[in-house]
Every structure is written in structure tokens, then in C-alpha cells.
Amino acid sequence: MPVSAPRSEPPAADVAAVFGRPDGVQGSFAGEHVPADRPEPRVAPPDAVLAEAFSKPAGVTDTLQRDPYAVPEPEETPEPDPWRDPDSTASMSRPAVPVPMPTGPTDRGPKLGIRELLFGGRVQWWALATLGILALLVGVFGGLIGRWTAEVATPLHSNSVQLDGSAPDTDASSNVARVVQAAQKSVVTIEVRTAVEGASGSGFIVDKSGYIVTNNHVISKAANDSKAKLEVVFFDRQRVPARIVGRDIKTDLAVLKVDDVADLTVSKLGDSDKLQIGQEVIAFGSPLGFDKTVTSGIVSATGRAVPLRPDAESDTDAVINAIQTDAAINPGNSGGPLLNDDAQVIGVNTAGAMTGGGSIGLGFAIPINEVMPIANALIKSGKVNHPSIGITAATVRNDRIYGAQVRDVADGSPASRAGVREGDVVTRFNGHAIEGADELTVAVRTSKIGDAVKFTYWRDGRYFDGEITPVSD
Incomplete structure (x- = not known):
């Protein structure tokens, strides 16, 4: 029974419309469909600015343009070859075969002895005579020089000299030395x-x-x-x-x-109110641990308000009315005496202005007249009562006023009863000019509890005078 190939059914109309070939196309791939009426493209000439910027320079035919600023490498000039260059000049050249240089004898021969020198006949007789005459002259001249130096020069060593280090017994010690003693x-x-x-x-x-x-x-x-x-x-x-x-x-x-120490030497106390600027002073103490150290100088200022603030080493919070001196005061001098030329204590060395850890000639001491009342109170009761007026202040200095500006007034304090207000600037207190808060602190502390003192303050462009009575703190 014959078998025939199966026949495919034609696609549906809607599928053929989507996936079918276009009309007139027979192969598997469609060729480029060029419309008959499409114009041919033409290349327009470049813009003049672009042509000038990107075109090759005149005379350049290379594909890549060379750097116009590049410096060409110099060409190597071959050495002249007179065999190949008929125009070259004549020149000398090294010989084809080196010529050995003649060499002289290197052996100096045997040295001459006395026999050969005198009897060998190898030295002229007049040379021997000349050498003998020279030797005789050198001997005579050396003897004369030795004789002259022996008679004229003094000997270097002596058994009759005895050095004596004792000094005459005179009182030539300095004033500083007497104070120290x-x-x-x-x-x-x-x-x-x-x-x-x-x-x-x-x-x-x-x-x-x-x-x-x-x-x-x-x-x-x-x-x-x-x-x-x-x-x-x-x-x-x-x-x-x-x-x-x-x-x-x-x-x-x-x-x-200290207890049970016999034969103590007590310091003599002076009067710090009689100090004069320029007066000589001596600082005694143990700076940097070197005990029994003495430095000297002068009083360079008095009544200097110097603040001492708490730090990691001390709880001191003070403003001292200091004696200023150029006698060196370094760490360790603190607490030692400042002496006048009568060996009297006129201050307690307390602080020094320093840069780089050393003295710069600005030392400060507490006047002894302010020290002794405090010391007496501490010996008597172990504590001290200070005058107070009940304010806190800050330094103010501008084109209108210098002084201590009141920042706070305690209720019921002497300042409150005297009519002082916040913002007032105290310019004078108990006869002392006040140019800052530190000066006011010193002036109040050096006044007496219960004694009325006069003061001046500035408010709203005007000065006012008042009276205030400090109380115990």
C-alpha cells in the first residue's frame, strides 16, 4: 500500500498576517528594501572654525599631527672619516702599533760606607773638605749659643719659692654676706x-x-x-x-x-611700710630643693595686686598686696624671708613670674606688716576672720571708666546697706585707687572689720561718694 508524505494545512489568515513573508520575498532572509524615491546622502563641507581647529597644517601629510611645540631631538653628527670624505681636513691619529718607551735603571746601587767615602775615590776631595768645614762651624756656633743662654736665661725651677694662701685680716665682707651671716x-x-x-x-x-x-x-x-x-x-x-x-x-x-628643738634662732622682723623702691633686698630659701640659697636685688615696686588661684598643687585662692623684687625667686623659695640690709624680714617670698620654668626678675613677697596679724591670729585660734562688704566684682576697662564693676550684691550686706547696685563701678576704696577687681579685693582685705571707710563709685556717667563698714566674713 503506497504511503504518501503528510500534507500541511495552510496557516490561518491571522497567523499568516503576523508571521508570513512580505509580498515579493522568496528567500529565508529579506533583503534591504530601499525605496526608489530615497535621495542619496551628500557630505557637506565642514564649518570654517572647525576646519581651522582640526585640519592638518599646510605641508603635513602624516596621518597623526605632530606636536607643534615639541623640540626635535638633535641628530647625531657622525665622526669625520677622511677616507670617505674627500673634503675633510687633515688630522693626526694614534699610531697603529704602540711604541714602547725606554725605561731607566731602577736599582739605586749599594750605599757608600766610611771606607768608600774617604778612601774609595768615589767622592771629590774638595767635597770632603767642605763637609768638614761646615761641621766645624756648626759645632762652634752651637757652643756659643749654649754658653750665652746659660748665662742670661733664668732657671725654670726653684726650691726657694713658697706660695702663701693666707689673706690679710680685714673686714672686707659685702653687705649681703653680713645679712646672710x-x-x-x-x-x-x-x-x-x-x-x-x-x-x-x-x-x-x-x-x-x-x-x-x-x-x-x-x-x-x-x-x-x-x-x-x-x-x-x-x-x-x-x-x-x-x-x-x-x-x-x-x-x-x-x-x-616643731617641738623639743633647743637653741632656735628667731628672725628679726622689720617694717614693710618703710620700704622704698630701689632699696636692696635679699631673698633666702630652697629653690628647686637647693637649701640655703641666697639671691639679691632691689624692690622694684610695692602694692602690686597679684592673684594666686587654686590648682592641682594647692588650694590657695588669694590676691596678695605684694612687694615686687628682681631678686630671683624660683619654686622652693616660697615661704622664705625677704630681708633688708639690716637682716630684718620685710616680706614672705610667695610667687614669681616665670617663662620656661625660670625666674625672669619679677618676684613677689607678702609684706611682713600684713603677715604678722594673720600669723598671730593663726597661733591664737588657728583661723582668721577677714573684712567683707558682700559683693563680687569683675575688672572693667574701656574708653569711659576703669575700675571694679559690681556683678552681685548680697542681701543685707554692707554694700547693700550703702546703696551699691549691680553695674556700679568702684573706682576708689579706703584711699586706694581701684583699677580692677584684684585691687578692690586687696583694699577690702586690708581694711578693718567694723571701721567705716569711704569709697567712690561710677554710675550712669556720674561719680558718687559713699561710706561702707566691712564686716567679718
Whole structure:
């Protein structure tokens, strides 16, 4: 039974419309259908600006344009070859075969001995005679020189010379030396040692019973650490434990006491109110731990308000009415005496202005006339009462006014009763000119509790006078 190939059915009309060949196409791939009416493309000439910017320079035929700023590398000039260049000049050249240079004898031969020199006939007789004459002349001349130096020059060594180091017995010591001799045994070194560190300062004896005056910042660590060790070292290196009698953070003063020490030398006290600028002074103490150190200078200013603020080393918060001196005062001098030329204590060395850790000739001491009332109060009761007027102030300096501007007035305080208001600027207090808050602090502290004092203040462009009576703080 014959078998015939299956016949496919023609596609549906909608399928043929989507997937069928276009009319007139017989192959599997359709060729590009170009409409008969499509115009041929033409290349338009480039814009004049673009042609100038991107076209090749005249005479250039390379595909890539060369850098117009590139410097061409110089061409190597071949060495001239007279065999190939008939126009070359004549020149010398090295020989084709090196010529060996002749060499002389290198052996100097045997040296001449005495026999060969005198009898060998190898030296002329007149040369031998000349050498003999020269030797004779050298011997005669050397003998004459030796004879002359022996008679004229003095000997270098002598058994008759004896050096004597004793000086004539005259009183030629300086004034500073006399002050040191008189005061050195009354000055002490104060050492404070804690579990982790140590520090030292100075002090001076004010009573035979063992009372010693120093600065509060010298013994602050001992006061605030019950386990700290406090010792006093005397002039003869004797070490004695000390106790704190009292201290005052507002004046940076303190009093210590030692017991059972015989033959104490007490300091002589002077009058700091009689100091004059230019007067000679001597600072005694233990700067940087070097005890029994003395520096000298002059009083360069008085009544200098110097603030001392609390820090990691001390709880002192004071403004001192300082004596300014150019005698070197370094760390460790604190608490030591400032002496006049009569070996009298006229101040307590307290602070120094320093740059780079060293003295620059600006040292400050608390006047002894302000020290002794504080020391007496500490010895008597262990505490001090200071005058107060009940205000806080800040320094103001502008084109209108200089002074201490009141920032706060305590209710019921002497300042409140005197009519002082916030914003007032105090320009004078108890006879002292006030140019800042530190000067006002010193002026109030140096007044007396219960005694009325006059003051001047500025308000709304006008000056007013008032009276105020400080009370105890």
C-alpha cells in the first residue's frame, strides 16, 4: 500500500498576517528594501572654525599631527672619516702599533760606607773638605749659643719659692654676706612627702617655742592628706617633724610648729611700710630643693595686686598686696624671708613670674606688716576672720571708666546697706585707687572689720561718694 508524505494545512489568515513573508520575498532572509524615491546622502563641507581647529597644517601629510611645540631631538653628527670624505681636513691619529718607551735603571746601587767615602775615590776631595768645614762651624756656633743662654736665661725651677694662701685680716665682707651671716640660722627648709610624690619650700622661725611662718601653698598637700609626712630641716641639717598650727587660703599664709628643738634662732622682723623702691633686698630659701640659697636685688615696686588661684598643687585662692623684687625667686623659695640690709624680714617670698620654668626678675613677697596679724591670729585660734562688704566684682576697662564693676550684691550686706547696685563701678576704696577687681579685693582685705571707710563709685556717667563698714566674713 503506497504511503504518501503528510500534507500541511495552510496557516490561518491571522497567523499568516503576523508571521508570513512580505509580498515579493522568496528567500529565508529579506533583503534591504530601499525605496526608489530615497535621495542619496551628500557630505557637506565642514564649518570654517572647525576646519581651522582640526585640519592638518599646510605641508603635513602624516596621518597623526605632530606636536607643534615639541623640540626635535638633535641628530647625531657622525665622526669625520677622511677616507670617505674627500673634503675633510687633515688630522693626526694614534699610531697603529704602540711604541714602547725606554725605561731607566731602577736599582739605586749599594750605599757608600766610611771606607768608600774617604778612601774609595768615589767622592771629590774638595767635597770632603767642605763637609768638614761646615761641621766645624756648626759645632762652634752651637757652643756659643749654649754658653750665652746659660748665662742670661733664668732657671725654670726653684726650691726657694713658697706660695702663701693666707689673706690679710680685714673686714672686707659685702653687705649681703653680713645679712646672710646674721639670718641664715633662722631660715628652714620645709619638706612634704606623700605616697606618690614630694615637694619642698621654705620658712622662717618667728618664736623660740618653735613657731614657723610659711606659705599655705607649701603645705597644702600635707593639710589635705592625713598620711603625708611634714618635716622641717634646720640650718645644721637636723630634721624634725612639724605640725600645722593653722593656715589661711585667702592670704596664702600658714604657721607650723616643731617641738623639743633647743637653741632656735628667731628672725628679726622689720617694717614693710618703710620700704622704698630701689632699696636692696635679699631673698633666702630652697629653690628647686637647693637649701640655703641666697639671691639679691632691689624692690622694684610695692602694692602690686597679684592673684594666686587654686590648682592641682594647692588650694590657695588669694590676691596678695605684694612687694615686687628682681631678686630671683624660683619654686622652693616660697615661704622664705625677704630681708633688708639690716637682716630684718620685710616680706614672705610667695610667687614669681616665670617663662620656661625660670625666674625672669619679677618676684613677689607678702609684706611682713600684713603677715604678722594673720600669723598671730593663726597661733591664737588657728583661723582668721577677714573684712567683707558682700559683693563680687569683675575688672572693667574701656574708653569711659576703669575700675571694679559690681556683678552681685548680697542681701543685707554692707554694700547693700550703702546703696551699691549691680553695674556700679568702684573706682576708689579706703584711699586706694581701684583699677580692677584684684585691687578692690586687696583694699577690702586690708581694711578693718567694723571701721567705716569711704569709697567712690561710677554710675550712669556720674561719680558718687559713699561710706561702707566691712564686716567679718
